Amino acid sequence: MVVVIVEFRINRRSGVPAFQQIVQQTKQALRLGVLVPGDRLPTAKDVAEVSAVNPNTTLKAYRELEREGLVEPRPGQGTFVRRTLARPSASTDSPLYGQLVAWVSRAAEAGLEQEDVVALVASAMEKQYTAGTETAVTTTRSTGG
Amino acid sequence: MSSLTSTPTTTRSTAPGTTGTGRLPQLPQPFKGMTWLVWRQHRAAFWTVLGASALAVAFIVFQRSQLHTAGYDSTSTGLRLMPILLGVFLGAPLFAGDLENGTAKLVVTQSASRTRWLTTKLALTALVVVVSTVALSVGFGWWWNLYDESTSAEWTSGATFNNTGPVPAALALFSVFGGVAIGVVLRRTLVAMAVTLGFTVVVQIAWSHFLAHFLLSLASVATITTNKGVPFQHVMPTLPPGAHQVNWSTPPYITGDGKLLGWSTCNEAQTEQAHDLCMKKADVVGWSVDYLPISQMNGLQWFSASILLALTAAVTVLLFFWGRKRLA
Amino acid sequence: MGDGMYAGESALEAHGLGMRYRRGWVLKDCSFRLPAGRICGLVGPNGAGKTTLLSIMAHVLEPTEGRLSVFGAAPGSVDSGRTSFLAQDKPLFRRFTVAEILRLGQELNPGWDQRAAEDIVRAGNVPFDAKVGSLSGGQRTRVALALALGKHPDLLLLDEPMSDLDPVARQELMGALLAEAAEHGTTVLMSTHVLAELENVCDYLVVLSGGGVRLAGDVDELLSVHTMVTGTKDGEGLPVSLAHHPLVESRISGRQFTALIRPDSPATGPWETDSPSMEELLLAYLRSPDAPSLITPTAQVQDQAYNTRTVAA
Numbered sequence: 045m046v047v048v049i050v051e052f053r054i055n056r057r058s059g060v061p062a063f064q065q066i067v068q069q070t071k072q073a074l075r076l077g078v079l080v081p082g083d084r085l086p087t088a089k090d091v092a093e094v095s096a097v098n099p100n101t102t103l104k105a106y107r108e109l110e111r112e113g114l115v116e117p118r119p120g121q122g123t124f125v126r127r128t129l130a131r132p133s134a135s136t137d138s139p140l141y142g143q144l145v146a147w148v149s150r151a152a153e154a155g156l157e158q159e160d161v162v163a164l165v166a167s168a169m170e171k172q173y174t175a176g177t178e179t180a181v182t183t184t185r186s187t188g189g
Numbered sequence: 190m191s192s193l194t195s196t197p198t199t200t201r202s203t204a205p206g207t208t209g210t211g212r213l214p215q216l217p218q219p220f221k222g223m224t225w226l227v228w229r230q231h232r233a234a235f236w237t238v239l240g241a242s243a244l245a246v247a248f249i250v251f252q253r254s255q256l257h258t259a260g261y262d263s264t265s266t267g268l269r270l271m272p273i274l275l276g277v278f279l280g281a282p283l284f285a286g287d288l289e290n291g292t293a294k295l296v297v298t299q300s301a302s303r304t305r306w307l308t309t310k311l312a313l314t315a316l317v318v319v320v321s322t323v324a325l326s327v328g329f330g331w332w333w334n335l336y337d338e339s340t341s342a343e344w345t346s347g348a349t350f351n352n353t354g355p356v357p358a359a360l361a362l363f364s365v366f367g368g369v370a371i372g373v374v375l376r377r378t379l380v381a382m383a384v385t386l387g388f389t390v391v392v393q394i395a396w397s398h399f400l401a402h403f404l405l406s407l408a409s410v411a412t413i414t415t416n417k418g419v420p421f422q423h424v425m426p427t428l429p430p431g432a433h434q435v436n437w438s439t440p441p442y443i444t445g446d447g448k449l450l451g452w453s454t455c456n457e458a459q460t461e462q463a464h465d466l467c468m469k470k471a472d473v474v475g476w477s478v479d480y481l482p483i484s485q486m487n488g489l490q491w492f493s494a495s496i497l498l499a500l501t502a503a504v505t506v507l508l509f510f511w512g513r514k515r516l517a
Numbered sequence: 518m519g520d521g522m523y524a525g526e527s528a529l530e531a532h533g534l535g536m537r538y539r540r541g542w543v544l545k546d547c548s549f550r551l552p553a554g555r556i557c558g559l560v561g562p563n564g565a566g567k568t569t570l571l572s573i574m575a576h577v578l579e580p581t582e583g584r585l586s587v588f589g590a591a592p593g594s595v596d597s598g599r600t601s602f603l604a605q606d607k608p609l610f611r612r613f614t615v616a617e618i619l620r621l622g623q624e625l626n627p628g629w630d631q632r633a634a635e636d637i638v639r640a641g642n643v644p645f646d647a648k649v650g651s652l653s654g655g656q657r658t659r660v661a662l663a664l665a666l667g668k669h670p671d672l673l674l675l676d677e678p679m680s681d682l683d684p685v686a687r688q689e690l691m692g693a694l695l696a697e698a699a700e701h702g703t704t705v706l707m708s709t710h711v712l713a714e715l716e717n718v719c720d721y722l723v724v725l726s727g728g729g730v731r732l733a734g735d736v737d738e739l740l741s742v743h744t745m746v747t748g749t750k751d752g753e754g755l756p757v758s759l760a761h762h763p764l765v766e767s768r769i770s771g772r773q774f775t776a777l778i779r780p781d782s783p784a785t786g787p788w789e790t791d792s793p794s795m796e797e798l799l800l801a802y803l804r805s806p807d808a809p810s811l812i813t814p815t816a817q818v819q820d821q822a823y824n825t826r827t828v829a830a
Contacts, residue, residue, distance in 0.1 A: 054717060059794065062717040092695030096688050098556050099699030100720045222624050229617060230610060291608030298575050298602040299625035300668065302593075517577040 050086060054095045062097050066105035074114060074129035083125045085115060223301050223309040234279055235317045242321035249328040253335060265348040268325060272364035273389040275318055280368025281385040283310055288376040297517045307513055318365050322358040329353055344486045345405055345433040347397050354490035359497035364389040366504045373512040404493055408485045414443055415475035419468055421461040426476050433481045443477035528553040528672055528704035529574060530818050534583035536569050542728055543569045549723055549733040550818045551706060556698055558715040559708040560799055561725035567708040568605060571674045575602035587672060601670035605677045607661040611650035615643055615660055626668040634667030637693055654681035662690055666697050675707035679714060691718060712796045724802050732802050734813030740792055746776045748788025758786050765808040766801040777801040
């Protein structure tokens with residue numbers, strides 16, 4: 045079993061609670077394939093020592109990840125990754141990514157600034173996903189495991 | 190922001206110190222627990238007291254063994270200052286220092302009780318005080334025997350009574366514990382030392398009065414009588430060594446039928462003949478002189494020392510029942 | 518480790534605690550509870566009685582009135598567990614070496630962990646043979662913290678622990694402290710007036726002001742029962758439709774109003790609502806001494822619900 049020690053980067057000034065930062069960063073690592081099933085997450089003590097984050101906060105984040113079926117606690121050993129979020133269609137060599145790159149370059153040719161692009165993407169994402177946060181979780185859970 | 194490093198990291202960013210590799214060597218352990226702490230904290234003061242006393246004892250023993258009496262008087266004065274010095278420099282700062290700079294909080298929040306802290310501090314201090322004062326008392330007492338034979342220093346004088354036997358230890362303990370209590374009340378080292386100076390000086394003065402005006406009246410008086418008449422030169426009978434003649438106003442002459450007559454008897458006689466005739470007429474047969482024999486010294490010293498120790502015990506009880514709450 | 522709404526064992530319970538000095542009452546009628554395993558921030562303006570409260574908990578002071586229990590027993594008794602107290606001025610024997618300070622911990626505390634204490638000192642590159650009097654403020658704090666953590670306390674009381682530290686030392690020492698809490702389930706109560714210091718560190722809060730408890734409870738719970746409302750000013754003050762919600766603080770600038778409320782029902786209306794940050798919540802309570810105090814159910818001692826406003830959890 046490969047044990048990868050990872051380090052969370054907790055930004056105290058971001059306004060995002062540390063609990064959410066840990067959840068988001070773990071998910072991001074799962075999406076990018078940095079964390080794979082069987083990896084052990086840092087213990088609450090490790091996170092506390094390196095990032096000065098309340099151990100209860102870390103444990104709460106892990107419980108949230110566990111609730112989503114992404115990690116599992118093994119008594120006496122720590123918290124381990126159960127499944128990955130990396131999907132072939134979400135990697136940078138997928139056709140979807142190529143289409144997005146092409147669209148972004150067209151947007152740039154049309155004179156859009158970076159902020160305009162971000163706003164457009166966010167708006168489109170909101171239209172598609174807003175009502176479905178809960179659904180998305182349920183879906184991933186049913187496909188997982 | 191939401192990136193995650195996958196490199197194995199050490200949990201500490203600082204390198205281990207160059208000074209602190211491996212375990213610390215075990216320090217020598219003559220004392221354990223609270224005793225270690227109290228000795229470590231006050232070792233400079235304790236060693237100073239013990240060292241200075243050892244030097245003084247060495248000086249006394251040397252002079253005595255050489256049968257010298259030089260330095261006797263100044264040593265006696267120095268010894269009488271000792272309770273004052275111990276009270277001011279050992280007693281007053283004992284807790285006042287900890288209360289002033291906050292280390293009392295440090296000690297009382299460890300796992301040992303504050304009763305234990307108080308007990309250990311008082312016990313070690315008392316031990317140092319007793320060891321040094323008893324050593325000096327024994328040495329000085331030995332020297333006094335010699336001095337006494339050659340100069341007949343009275344045992345009732347403060348210089349003798351307060352510097353020998355159990356009295357110096359008792360005086361010093363009372364002064365030191367009084368200083369400790371003053372320190373606990375005032376919680377400031379310098380103020381406590383100043384007040385303790387006043388307290389110990391008052392104790393010394395009060396003690397001298399007590400000795401002269403009360404303690405000696407408790408002693409049983411011995412009387413020496415003669416039947417060889419009283420010569421015109423008024424040569425008194427010789428008292429035993431170290432004895433203290435009680436009172437010059439006591440009638441010193443005794444008549445044939447046991448009556449005592451005062452100093453004024455035959456004072457008006459100008460010549461030896463007139464004097465002898467007058468004495469004869471008054472039926473004076475000899476001297477009757479009251480004195481306190483040296484055999485009383487030991488008993489009186491222990492009695493007075495026990496008074497001082499009872500006062501010390503009262504201060505100690507006060508410290509435990511009332512002062513303990515203030516020790517933080 | 519504690520759960521969001523977990524009540525569990527009490528580390529601390531204060532029942533009507535009061536403390537009077539010659540100059541008057543410093544604490545009056547303080548009642549609250551701190552569940553075990555929490556890391557709690559004790560916040561309040563200067564002179565609010567934070568140091569007095571911590572000193573009573575550390576058994577340094579006796580309260581004038583009221584009762585305090587530490588893990589169910591009187592402070593300082595054998596059953597009250599180990600308590601470490603780091604006083605604000607970090608008192609240490611100045612003429613002792615660092616090694617001797619650790620030796621003090623070893624001599625006076627059964628179950629002392631010399632290795633843990635040495636590790637904390639070593640991590641700061643503090644030489645063991647240096648006299649305490651020659652150390653910098655940060656080094657001193659580190660040694661004092663090593664002494665406090667070496668006995669693996671059940672309850673760690675810290676009075677302004679990080680006030681004289683640079684940011685790096687602050688982060689390191691906070692890390693060491695939280696790691697200890699993670700490993701041993703230590704309950705921590707730390708006072709501070711640097712509110713930013715508490716973010717991500719505390720999961721429990723007690724706000725003291727004017728000698729009384731203004732706010733006490735789980736951080737998430739406290740944040741969730743408050744709402745920050747921002748909208749356009751309507752007339753002279755706040756919109757009338759907001760008036761029936763208990764108000765903590767309101768500020769009006771130009772055409773805009775901002776209010777921190779404690780809504781009983783969802784506060785819907787022509788305004789934006791947001792949940793406050795910990796710092797916003799604390800500042801609002803510290804700035805408005807007349808706002809009604811709030812002690813959440815997990816922070817209440819028995820029989821307290823009758824005389825204090827409660828919120829539904």
